[in-house]
Amino acid sequence: MRRAEHLLFAVAAAFVSLTPAPLDSQADVLPSWNDGPARRAIVEFVGRVTLNGSPEFVPVSERIAVFDNDGTLWAEKPVPFQVMFALDRIKALAPSHPDWSNKEPFASAMTRDLAGVAATGERGVLEIMTATHTGMTTDEFSAIVREWITSARHPQTKRLYTEMVYQPMLELLGYLRANGFKTFIVSGGGVEFIRPWAERVYGIPPEQVIGSSGKLTLESRDGRPVLVKLAEIDLFDDKEGKPVGIHSRIGRRPIAAFGNSDGDLQMLQWTMAGLGARFALFVHHDDAEREFAYDRHDKLQRFSVGWDEALARGWTVVSMRKDWKTIF
Amino acid sequence: MRRAEHLLFAVAAAFVSLTPAPLDSQADVLPSWNDGPARRAIVEFVGRVTLNGSPEFVPVSERIAVFDNDGTLWAEKPVPFQVMFALDRIKALAPSHPDWSNKEPFASAMTRDLAGVAATGERGVLEIMTATHTGMTTDEFSAIVREWITSARHPQTKRLYTEMVYQPMLELLGYLRANGFKTFIVSGGGVEFIRPWAERVYGIPPEQVIGSSGKLTLESRDGRPVLVKLAEIDLFDDKEGKPVGIHSRIGRRPIAAFGNSDGDLQMLQWTMAGLGARFALFVHHDDAEREFAYDRHDKLQRFSVGWDEALARGWTVVSMRKDWKTIF
Numbered sequence: 001m002r003r004a005e006h007l008l009f010a011v012a013a014a015f016v017s018l019t020p021a022p023l024d025s026q027a028d029v030l031p032s033w034n035d036g037p038a039r040r041a042i043v044e045f046v047g048r049v050t051l052n053g054s055p056e057f058v059p060v061s062e063r064i065a066v067f068d069n070d071g072t073l074w075a076e077k078p079v080p081f082q083v084m085f086a087l088d089r090i091k092a093l094a095p096s097h098p099d100w101s102n103k104e105p106f107a108s109a110m111t112r113d114l115a116g117v118a119a120t121g122e123r124g125v126l127e128i129m130t131a132t133h134t135g136m137t138t139d140e141f142s143a144i145v146r147e148w149i150t151s152a153r154h155p156q157t158k159r160l161y162t163e164m165v166y167q168p169m170l171e172l173l174g175y176l177r178a179n180g181f182k183t184f185i186v187s188g189g190g191v192e193f194i195r196p197w198a199e200r201v202y203g204i205p206p207e208q209v210i211g212s213s214g215k216l217t218l219e220s221r222d223g224r225p226v227l228v229k230l231a232e233i234d235l236f237d238d239k240e241g242k243p244v245g246i247h248s249r250i251g252r253r254p255i256a257a258f259g260n261s262d263g264d265l266q267m268l269q270w271t272m273a274g275l276g277a278r279f280a281l282f283v284h285h286d287d288a289e290r291e292f293a294y295d296r297h298d299k300l301q302r303f304s305v306g307w308d309e310a311l312a313r314g315w316t317v318v319s320m321r322k323d324w325k326t327i328f
Numbered sequence: 329m330r331r332a333e334h335l336l337f338a339v340a341a342a343f344v345s346l347t348p349a350p351l352d353s354q355a356d357v358l359p360s361w362n363d364g365p366a367r368r369a370i371v372e373f374v375g376r377v378t379l380n381g382s383p384e385f386v387p388v389s390e391r392i393a394v395f396d397n398d399g400t401l402w403a404e405k406p407v408p409f410q411v412m413f414a415l416d417r418i419k420a421l422a423p424s425h426p427d428w429s430n431k432e433p434f435a436s437a438m439t440r441d442l443a444g445v446a447a448t449g450e451r452g453v454l455e456i457m458t459a460t461h462t463g464m465t466t467d468e469f470s471a472i473v474r475e476w477i478t479s480a481r482h483p484q485t486k487r488l489y490t491e492m493v494y495q496p497m498l499e500l501l502g503y504l505r506a507n508g509f510k511t512f513i514v515s516g517g518g519v520e521f522i523r524p525w526a527e528r529v530y531g532i533p534p535e536q537v538i539g540s541s542g543k544l545t546l547e548s549r550d551g552r553p554v555l556v557k558l559a560e561i562d563l564f565d566d567k568e569g570k571p572v573g574i575h576s577r578i579g580r581r582p583i584a585a586f587g588n589s590d591g592d593l594q595m596l597q598w599t600m601a602g603l604g605a606r607f608a609l610f611v612h613h614d615d616a617e618r619e620f621a622y623d624r625h626d627k628l629q630r631f632s633v634g635w636d637e638a639l640a641r642g643w644t645v646v647s648m649r650k651d652w653k654t655i656f
Contacts, residue, residue, distance in 0.1 A: 061533055138575055182535070195579045205389055206579030207510075207535075213576055218568040218594060224601045225594065227575050234576065240546040247466055247555050248541055248562065249577055251523045251534030266546060266553065273552045 030175055032168040032326040038281070039323065041316045042172065045279045049255065050179050056277040058255055060180040066246060066267060067173070068259040069187035069194060069211075072283050073202060075164040077292040078155070079114060082189045085148055087112050089132035106131075112155070130231040134214060137226040138192065145196045159328075162201050168324045169258075173202060181256070186245055187211040188238030188263050192229070210245045212237045242267035255279065265306040268315065282310040287321040358503055360496040360654040366609070367651065369644045370500065373607045377583065378507050384605040386583055388508040394574060394595060395501070396587040397515035397522060397539075400611050401530065403492040405620040406483070407442060410517045413476055415440050417460035434459075440483070462542060462559040465549075466520060469557060473524045487656075490529050496652045497586075501530060509584070514573055515539040516566030516591050520557070538573045540565045570595035583607065593634040596643065610638040615649040 033039040049058040070076040090100070090109040100106035105124030108116025117124060133141070154161055173183050185204055187194055191211030198204045215230040237245040243266050246254065257264070257271035260283040268280040284307075285294050296304040310317055320327060361367040377386040398404040418428070418437040428434035433452030436444025445452060461469070482489060501511050513532055515522055519539030526532045543558040565573040571594050574582065585592070585599035588611040596608040612635075613622050624632040638645055648655060 061527065064535075191576070191579070199389065207392075207577065209579060216572045216575060218571050218598075225571060225598050227571060243546050243553060243555060244544045247544060248519070249535065251519065251537060270546075270553050 030168065030171050032171055032324060034323055034325055036319075036323050038316050038318045042175075042279075042281070045256070045277065046176070046179050049277050058277065062252065062255065063176075063179070063181040064184065064250060064252060064254040065176050065181045065256040066184045066186045066250075066254040066258070066271065067169070068261070068264045068267070069185050069189055071260040071285065072258055072264070073165060073169050073173075073185070074161065075154075075166075075291060077294070080189060081154075081161045081164075082193050083114075084152070084155070084161075085145070085193065086128050086132045087117075088148060088152055089144070090128060093131065133190065133192075134229045134231040137221075137228055138216065139226065141192055141229060142196045145193055149197045162197065164328055165201060166324070167326045167328060170202070172258075173204070176256070177203065182208065184208045184210060184246075184250065184254070186237065186242050186267055188236075188241075191237070210237060210249045211235075212241075238263040240266050243270035246270065257281070258283070259306070260285065261302045262304065262306040263302060265309055268306070269309070272313070272315075280310070280313070280315040281318060282306065282315055283318045284320060286319050287324075287327065290327045291320055358496065358499050360499055360652060362651055362653055364647075364651050366644050366646045370503075370607070370609070373584070373605065374504070374507050377605050386604065390580065390583065391504075391507070391509040392512065392578060392580060392582040393504050393509045393584040394512045394514045394578075394582040394586070394599065395497070396589070396592045396595070397513050397517055399588040399613065400586055400592070401493060401497050401501075401513070402489065403482075403494075403619060405622070408517060409482075409489045409492075410521050411442075412480070412483070412489075413473070413521065414456050414460045415445075416476060416480055417472070418456060421459065458559040461518065461520075462557045465554040465556055466544065467554065469520055470524045473521055477525045490525060492656055493529060494652070495654045495656060498530070500586075501532070504584070505531070510536065512536045512538060512574075512578060512582070514565065514570050514595055516564075516569075519565070538565060538577045539563075540569075566591040568594050571598035574598065585609070586611070587634070588613065589630045590632065590634040591630065593637060596634070597637070600641070600643075608638070608641070608643040609646060610634065610643055611646045612648060614647050615652075615655065618655045619648055 029043065030039055048054055048056045049063065051057060067073055070080045074081070087109050090106055094100050094106070094110055097106070100110065105117045105120035105128055108120070109128055117128065149162060150160070152161060153159060154164060157164065176183055183204055185194060185198060185202070185208065187210070189211050191209055191213045194211055195206040195209045198209050199206065213234045215232040215234045216227045217230055219226055219228050235241060235245055239262070242264065246267065253274040254271045255274065255277065256279040257268045258281045259265075259268055268282070272278045272280050285292055287293060294303065296307050318324070357371065358367055376382055376384045377391065379385060395401055398408045402409070415437050418434055422428050422434070422438055425434070428438065433445050433448035433456055436448070437456055445456065477490060478488070480489065481487060482492060485492065504511055511532055513522060513526060513530070513536065515538070517539050519537055519541045522539055523534040523537045526537050527534065541562045543560040543562045544555045545558055547554055547556050563569060563573055567590070570592065574595065581602040582599045583602065583605065584607040585596045586609045587593070587596055596610070600606045600608050613620055615621060622631065624635050646652070
């Protein structure tokens with residue numbers, strides 16, 4: 001080929017690779033997924049809604065997919081990682097609070113005694129959240145999270161928490177985006193805790209992260225406006241709060257939803273109640289060897305109702321043990 | 329050329345046309361804008377932040393632009409159009425409320441007596457908003473707005489309200505998007521009032537519309553989940569509420585902001601307080617002949633502080649009379 005043709009060919013190749021086109025079950029799609037019913041259901045659904053002329057075709061603007069975070073995109077044991085963040089922050093802040101060493105829930109928090117913290121009940125948890133998540137500007141909090149997420153390590157695996165993100169779900173996010181979907185996180189966890197690293201880790205920009213949040217107030221410091229995080233809840237983005245968060249932030253109903261616990265049930269029901277093709281997926285943590293095994297027998301009781309509904313409705317269930325070649 | 333080369337050439341041409349490339353002051357950019365300081369400031373700013381290698385280059389993901397709606401993207405006289413919507417709804421609902429004809433603020437609302445409604449004060453306005461904007465599902469409200477926006481007409485111009493959208497601002501939205509910007513509406517008006525038509529009229533999808541909103545509650549009707557609009561404010565997205573709305577929904581600071589009243593001041597200040605290249609624009613309604621003329625002398629007093637700040641800071645001011653060839 002001549003030089004100009006070479007160039008054209010390269011440009012054309014680049015273009016083709018950028019075009020969101022329906023990808024079918026070719027080998028390089030979802031490589032960490034075994035060829036089982038879960039993977040097939042995903043590929044089949046994406047094929048149906050992206051095939052031009054298909055009766056179930058969905059225009060790109062309506063291809064909204066929502067993902068729970070804890071237990072769906074990354075691990076959540078022994079406790080959701082934001083709790084570990086809060087305990088680490090209590091420890092870091094302790095030198096300025098000498099009274100904490102004799103005062104619950106702080107004394108338990110400083111020694112990472114989860115049972116001790118739990119024993120202080122909802123009030124204790126709220127005190128820890130207030131001490132670690134409020135009273136600073138949004139920029140200050142974001143900087144603290146960025147520092148923690150790149151240095152703190154999981155107590156059991158000793159990995160960075162972002163190394164406990166599920167590889168098959170990263171592939172799924174990319175696969176959906178390559179097919180014109182806009183991917184959102186809809187988490188019971190804090191929106192300000194997830195946003196600082198979600199774009200780097202998941203490819204999900206801040207404006208596509210919805211999560212629990214506190215109220216904010218605008219103040220002026222040194223003549224510059226800042227937003228200060230208040231100790232008052234704005235959105236509790238769990239259970240009934242998830243459809244509320246989705247509607248208030250996105251303003252249209254997703255066509256696909258991915259979760260793993262009772263906290264995700266209403267989000268999946270809300271998604272499935274729309275017209276046209278729909279997809280709901282439940283991640284089943286049944287791999288004690290490579291990750292953790294827990295479901296309806298979990299002592300937190302967060303896995304019974306959603307699980308029953310998933311089975312009753314015939315939603316797609318992922319067995320981490322059987323469906324995923326790789327986990328992390 | 330051979331057939332394959334033809335194809336490649338067509339593909340390459342399509343690719344090139346899709347690439348967001350900096351557009352400069354060529355004739356077909358912003359055609360409804362006169363070649364004055366406002367248009368030049370816009371084109372110069374976009375050139376600086378999109379030029380690869382420029383010290384002020386901003387990556388695509390950070391190119392967030394926020395627009396006020398009333399008075400910035402469409403007209404707002406004699407009152408913001410959502411108020412006309414509320415009055416029209418009162419009239420439509422009146423047959424089911426025979427007591428309204430003798431009861432304020434409804435009696436005034438039914439005859440479109442704005443002064444009469446205003447005389448009932450904040451409590452009266454709240455009663456009208458509650459009667460017209462709450463107590464139904466989000467889907468029901470959306471259907472009502474869709475019907476109204478395609479049929480109701482402005483009392484003076486007799487046009488559809490969407491025909492009172494500013495043509496130069498539509499071109500500006502398109503120009504920014506062609507240069508990799510993500511465009512958001514950040515309105516003191518209701519998010520549920522704007523979303524049903526913003527994509528069709530402005531090219532702005534629901535998830536990029538932020539506005540005032542009421543609380544929602546999830547209920548089950550005939551076995552299906554619905555969200556019901558409650559008579560309780562969730563976000564008042566005006567003045568100090570705009571930076572709060574921007575941060576809670578977008579999660580990063582815009583680099584460009586467009587407004588026209590004191591309600592937009594904090595949004596413009598918040599935008600300009602960030603690091604790197606920034607752009608703030610204030611629309612000045614000084615064209616009594618083609619639109620309306622009002623500013624700091626407006627009886628609502630909503631145009632003095634923002635206006636002074638715009639002049640003091642040297643923000644770009646658009647004179648609708650001088651800068652816009654066409655208005656609608």
